[in-house]
Structures are given as structure tokens and as C-alpha cells.
Amino acid sequence: MTPDLECTHLTKRFGDTAAVDSVSFSVPPGSFFSILGPSGCGKTTIMRMIAGFLEPSEGDIQIKGKSVLSVAPNKRPVNMVFQHLALFPMMNIADNIGYGLRRAGLPKTEIDQKVGEALERIGLPGIGLRKVDELSGGQKQRVAIARCMVLEPDVLLLDEPLGALDLKLREHMKIELKSLQSAFDTTFVYITHDQSEALVMSDNIAVMNNGRFEQMGSARELYYRPDTAFVAGFVGDTNRWRGRISKKDGQNIELQTESGMMLRGATHGRPLALGEQADMFVRPEAIRIAHSKDDLAVFDNQISGQVTSLLFNGAASRVLVRGEGLQDEIEVNLPQSGEFASLNKGSDVHIGWSSDQGNCFAAGTV
Template sequence: MTTATDAHASRQPTDAAAPDRGAVVIDAVTKRYGDQTAVDDLSLSIEPGEFISLLGPSGCGKTTTLRMIAGFENPDAGDIRISGQSVLAAPPYRRDVNTVFQAYALFPHLSVAENVAYGLQQRRTPKADIRERVSQALDLVQMRRFADRKPTQLSGGQQQRVALARALVNRPAVLLLDEPLGALDRQLREEMQLELKLLQARLGITFVFVTHDQGEALSMSDRIAIMRSGRIEQLADADTVYARPSSAYVAAFVGQQNFFRGDVSDGGTTVVSAHAVVKGDVPRLAGAPRGEAAVRPENIRITAATARAGTAEVNRAQGELIGVSHLGDTMQYLVKLSDDQSLIVRRPTPDAPSLRIGDPVSCEWLPTHVLLFPLDDAAEAGGYIAPPTN
């Protein structure tokens, strides 16, 4: 890990009692690399003490945005304000932020305590204050008993805690985290997600978290900014982006979806695809000739079918069961509708039907569980690749 305060100069003084300390405002910021626009006229206001995630696939501009807040990159246009002050002219070490990266970059020849103290030493903090603040930082991440160990004697999760302590010891107004859990295994990553959220709630400082992992963003964030091509596609809390995504792109990136493409009918409430007639409860596609409908796997009911239906029924599709997976508290079924489309269905394990590979099955869902979107040929994100246009 490297931090914005591992430098030989100190920050500008900050009034810790200021009501806007930790507020971040990104105002119409653009960043280009040659003829490529990484961030495109982006505006975002982050409240003091908020945990916000920048979520999106590689190349969407999330890390570039974080690096501009930190001062490692300069915008070509727009302004960035931290705690009410523009920081465009301020180098990284004069910004009231710290950054934690996926690569912790701890000094291997220094102990845990010495790693955490390094930034304070560079700022010529009095030794007594260093000892006290290092102890406090290590207590925050439950690492004081490892203070004398070298980084090579620690696990990946322990090294991550040390990296956090080194960032927090300087008491920044804003902590920037760039994919900090990416190098950890799944179980440890989930444990650290909980610890990070608890730590942020305890400290009350602003966290700006960059990730491509939807689970991380959903589990920790007060709000999520889902990015696409250098812009924010949707900014909302986790419940909203999951249940009411603003576009097919967001719907596809946050959780899994089953998508159907086809002609729009019934005044904008229905998409007629080659595999199903999918009807929603709101006319969201009024006036659109074609669109796509999405249904989440957990909202589909699956039962055995005696025979394939001759005609398509509203909100029902029939196919062949080609896969069954036990996911612990959930059973997942893969249903082949045709050579070019299948459905994913998930049911709670206690209520999951007993079905065998090769069985004909029927899948159905309610109109209230249908999301309707205008056709978006460019909306390919996460595991979603839109089925072929019929």
C-alpha cells in the first residue's frame, strides 16, 4: 500500500470541527488520455461521513476518478473540492485524504508498528504522539498484538489491516480505497467487508470505495455510483439500484438477470420475444417499437411440465432442465429455452422442487417482478450479454 501522506511535507491545516469536513464535490470533471476520455463531465457530491462506492467494469473511469480526488491525476476540466476547498492546486500530500490500494506495499524490513508510524515520522510528529496514535490505529484494526511482527509474518487479511491502520493513523477526512480487498480469498474478503463497514461507522469519516464487485458495493455502501464510459449511470442506495435499476446496463451489472428482447406491445407493458411474452405492470416502453424485459432468477417459479406448450403464454416459458447447482441456502436451476437462450432460476433450498436433468420444466413469474427497458445494444456488463435480436 502507498498512501497520499507518505511524503516529506505536511498537509494544510484543517478544522476538524468544520461541519463540511469530509465532504467531496466533483464538479463537471473530465479527464482524457490522448483521444480517449476516461471521465466525461462527471459531477458527484459526497456527504461528510458517507460510505460511497464507485462500481463498474474495467475501463469505466472509477479508478481515474479516485486518483483525481487523491491528487495522483489532474482533471482536464472541472473542479474537485474537499471539505469545501478546491484542491486542484494541492499536491497529494496537502490533501486531507489517504489512499489504500489493492497492493498494500508494506515495507518488509519494518515492523507493523514502524510501518504504521512511517507517515507520522515523515511529518516530524513528536515521538510521544507517534506512539499514542500508532497504538490507537492498531487497536482500531485489532492488530496491536502483532505490532512487532514483520509483514512477511502476517496473513493477507492481517496485512490489509496494517495498510488500513497506516492510512487511518494520519486521521484523514476522507479515506480512498481502490479495490482494497481484491487480493483476498472469498471468505476473508466477506469478513473484511463487514469489518470495513463497522470501522467506518465507528470513525464517522468519509469512505470512497472503488470496486468492480457488486457484492462489496451492495453490502457496505450508503450509496452506489454505477459508472459507465466515464459517467454515472445511476446513483442511489443499494435497495434502489437492485430493485429499481435505471437502465438495462445497471440491471445487468447489479445481480443477475434473465433478459428477453423483442417487439413492444400492449401500450408499452409487454415485450414479445421468441421465447416468452413478458408483461410488466407499468407501461414503461410506451412508444418504443422494441425493448427488453428482465426478470431476476429468485423471482421465477419452476415446476415440472408434462409437455411443451404449443403457444407462448404470458410470463411463462418452458424448456429443458440442463443444470442443477446447490448453493447452500439456495438451489440454482439452468433451463434451456433454445440453442441461443437459457434461464437461471433460484429457489430457497427448503422449498426447491426435486427435478432431474433432462426434465421438461415450466418457469413463470409475476408482472410485478418484470423490469422493462428500451433496447440497449451497448449494455454489456458483468455476466450479461444481451441475447441475439430476433
Template structure:
């Protein structure tokens, strides 16, 4: 599966790569192309094989099958230190006994550059990552976000073709992690280096990436833009893993052009894998309309009367859990950002409407 049909030069090409171990296959016949200058993420749960793939790209693990090309050149039998890549890990491994400038210039010093040249390049790179004038500071004088940028500067100063990032935000607190997502996206845009980013956090992948590969059990389920993955998932796994969803189990009926899911009669226009038989159904909370007035639901293909169970207040992301009166099926409904319906109370009767195109069905 290819990640892009773009005519841009390809910085990374993974061609039918596999990695087998005694009791399992970590990576199974994976192929992808990453265009030059893009931010590409590999998203998946723990144990799906994404870190194994990244380490094969870096050269720390040898594939059992296939080839990896960086900048158009095969990396077969090329040692990690000979590859035009650099890595940033979750644990940044900055040297506490060195200044910020010495940390950034460490790789240049190993290459034998003159001290003045190292200093110039380090200070220039620190400025490019938004940290001018701190070359003389100690590492323990920096915030978590500053340390993150120093680690990235240390990698970028070596001018790699690829910057590989293995869950680099995982050790940060929530607020800083949210801030760093925007910082990384902007930084990649400014420096133009190709980023290959590994994460299990779908929010990170959606916010930062030009394209995302969703990985599961050693294979890619789908590769596409964040919008394609969110609005047009091709498998039940992608629908359930990317974004919040109500998942219902049921059956499709080709005779009625409809379905039954968890006791609810449903009309769906998005069906993957067939038009009859057992299926999983996905309905995003933000696609469900809610009203106290049943007449406002008349234009929806799917209309249900429900009882309010629980209100989950989270500011702009508040949701309400409702239970359909006839079947007892529970659904989460996103509340409007305007604060409308924030006064709902337990056991209150409400009406919900769902358009047929917002019901995604996947045959099992």
C-alpha cells in the first residue's frame, strides 16, 4: 500500500518489509512511500509493530524480507551510523553534564568539525527551533518543552534526510503535550525535514500529520490524510481506533436496505464488505442531533426517543449519554459548543436524529 500519489521526491520507501520472530510476526509485508518534506505518522496500539518498523528504518533491526530505501538508496547492509537518519526518543537522553550548546553540537564534534563551526551551527539550529540565546544554559535549567526542542535540534543539526520520532511526547504532562503538538507541526513546516512519527495517540497523529498509516497486528489497515481516516475509514478497526465512536453490533439486511444494530432499526448508506450479514456499526457522537422536540428530527432517516442517563461536562467537548427507550441501547451524543442542552437532567426525555450517511457499517 502506498501512502501518496504525489510527484514529490520520495525520501523513504519501505518495500514489502517483514520481520519474523519465533512466535509471531511483528511486521508483515509492509510497503509505504513518504514524500520529501512531509510529516508522516504511524499510528497504532501497543504491540502493533510500529516501533519495530521504525527501528528497521533506523537500522537497529534487520528486516527478514524486503528493502528500505532512504533518499532513493537501499539501506540493506548499511549500519545505523551510516544512514541519513536521526532519532528522537521518548526519553530524550540529553547529557546533563553538558551545556545546551554542547548537547546540540555533540554529533558535529564526533564528526570532527572545528569548534567555531560547531558553535555557529548549534546556535543557528537553536534559533530555528525557537530557543535563541540559551546555548550556555545547563539542561536542568530548561522546561520539559525546551528539553524536547533541544533534543530535536541535536538531531536536525546533523541535516538528516529523515527525522524519526518514537513517541517523543509520551513523558510530558497533558497541557505541555497539547502545546508541543502544535510546536512540532510548525517546526517541521519551517525546517522542511521529513518527519516520521510513531505514536499510539490518535490526537497527535491527526493534529500534526500530512498523512497517517494506521497499523494493527503488523499490517497497515489504512493510509491516508487525517480527514480521510476520520471521515472515511475503510475498516472497522480504523473506525473504532481513530476518534470517538458509538459502536453497535448487529446485522445488515439487503432486502430492506437497512439494518438492525443492538436492537435499533438503522438506515445506513456507508457499507463496507457487503450488504447483508453480521456487521459492526459506527456513529460519531458529533453527528447525532439532539432536541427536546420530536418534530425537529423529522428530516433524519434515523429517529429515536431516549432518556438522559449521564451528562459528561468537559467544556467544548461535553457529551451526554442517552438510552433509547425501546431497545435500551446506550449512545453518546456530543453537545453543541454553544452550551445548548447543558441543563439536561437525568431521566429527561429527548429525541435524537442520525442521518443515514453518518452510520458506517462494516460486515464482519
């Protein structure tokens, strides 16, 4: 099947710096593709090139198998939901949604009918005559999507559209966007710096840094098997230690940190040699906390120590643990099942994790 969107060696240079550096990807029809990266990594530049507001320095963009490089933005079969939505404040909701249809020269009755259907689809029937500023943030969001979807684009681009919403609404809109995508059955390309938005909604995610894709894959792949240290650090929370590899046995290695901790981890196929500097990443949720050492017998990393801080945050509560005679603090997820409710600063605890959970990378600059 021809992918809906395919970019090959897409490059954009501003002066000497490459904002986007030879990026290639393809998005199959009807899927939700996210580009995740910190601000300034070049993700907006990719988006603007696909929409046609920027011309690539090199490479090609194909939509449904046809190159669109020579097509003006107003003729491309892609539409964009802008960061601040960019609804037209001088028009009412129906005129906003009907704008593209009017431009396409459709008869008025057909426009009215399509606008009505679109409003029905986004669950806001009968608001056509309202003004833009009478809507709530979530409603505006849906109108912005409907305004694009009435044009039945091959690809819908979304440029961090949830950024301006408050947390609660953002959580809600994540689910809603995903269901709108399957309702309209259109290919969505979504860019964001918020990993949880990308993880929840996407079929495929590309993690971008410094103009390049670090890794492309499903949310699970990125989370469990990061390819690079950047991905390991950027997707999800993680503990991170740097040290020297003091022992190597196949995939399993031992890392001696500068402060003297001895950690066991795995290379997961990456070439790492004895004596090299390496970074190890362990997620707080991969570490088990226990009152007694016996509970941790299955783990090959075991540390006993004291709680130095309690970071209460409901379900995402953490504790910081400092090992006996060590300096580093280790961030550990705190289960909310009740057995650790009495934990306090200074309490003695034991923590452990399996070496398989310790992702090791050659020490880089990231």
C-alpha cells in the first residue's frame, strides 16, 4: 500500500545550520504518527515543509505517492491544525468551518450541509452561529480539527495543538483526538514535546533531536528498548549513572560509578567494551522497593539505604533513596498499595532491580 505521506532525505538548512538533517520516514494510511522532540529540534520545520510554508533544501515529500514539492500550500492535500489553532475571529463557527469549502467553490447548500455534518461529528451540533471567543478551549480545538476535516485532506498535520490547554483538559483531549482520528479515518501527523501525548495517542513515534530522528518505533519500543541514550533520557523518567565498565560477560556488564556504586546492566546488543565509559539508565518504575532484603532475592542489583526525600504526587509518587555509604540518590517509584504508607524520611529500605532493566550506552555528550 502506498504510504499517505513519505519524506525522503528531507533537509532544511538555515545558513550553515541544518534545522532538519536528512530525515526519512513514511506514514501508512489511517495511522497516527508523532514526532516527539525538545523545542528547537526541528520538528516544526518538518511540519512547515509538509504544509508548504517552507521549501526543503534537499529531499522529497510525497503524498499518496506524488511529490508535492512544486505544489503551493493552498493546493496541497494536507491541512494543518495550528499551535494556537488560528481560528478566524472575524467569522462565526459555521463560516470558520466552511471557509475551505467556500474557497473550493462549493455551492452554498452543500457547504451548509457539510458544515452541519462536521459539527455533528465533533459533538457540537447547533453552535454554528456562535462566535469563536464564546467557545471553551476544548471546543475551539474540535472546531479547528473540523475546519480541516471538512476538506477531507489526505494528511492532517497537528502542531502541538494541546499546548495551550490546562492539564485536565489536555488529558481529556488526548483521548478525544485519538477517537476523532479513528472517526475521520485520516492520517494524523502530530508534533509535540510532551512525551505522554505522543505515547498515548500514536501508532508510531519518531524521537527527534538536533534535526535528526534518533529512533522511530511504537510507544512500547521507545519506552522499553531505547536505541540511544537521548531516547532513554527523553522518553519517560529515568535514573542515570555514568561509570566505567569493570566487567563484561556477553550482554551483561558491571558498571563502576565515580562515587563507587557497583551496578549491573545490559548492553542490549550495543557494542560496549571493557574499561569504556558508559551511561546506565534505569527507570524509577523498574526498581522494586521492599522492607526486607529477602523480598528482593530475584534481582541481581540490590541496594540498602535510607529514604532521603518523599516526593508525593498521588499515583506517580517517588522516593529518593541513598545507598549505605554512597552519595548518589536513586529515584524509585512508590507503590500506593498501602504497605509503604508509613515510609518517612530516614526510614531504612531495600531496593533492587534486574540487570535487564539497566540500559547501557557508550558515554556520549547527551
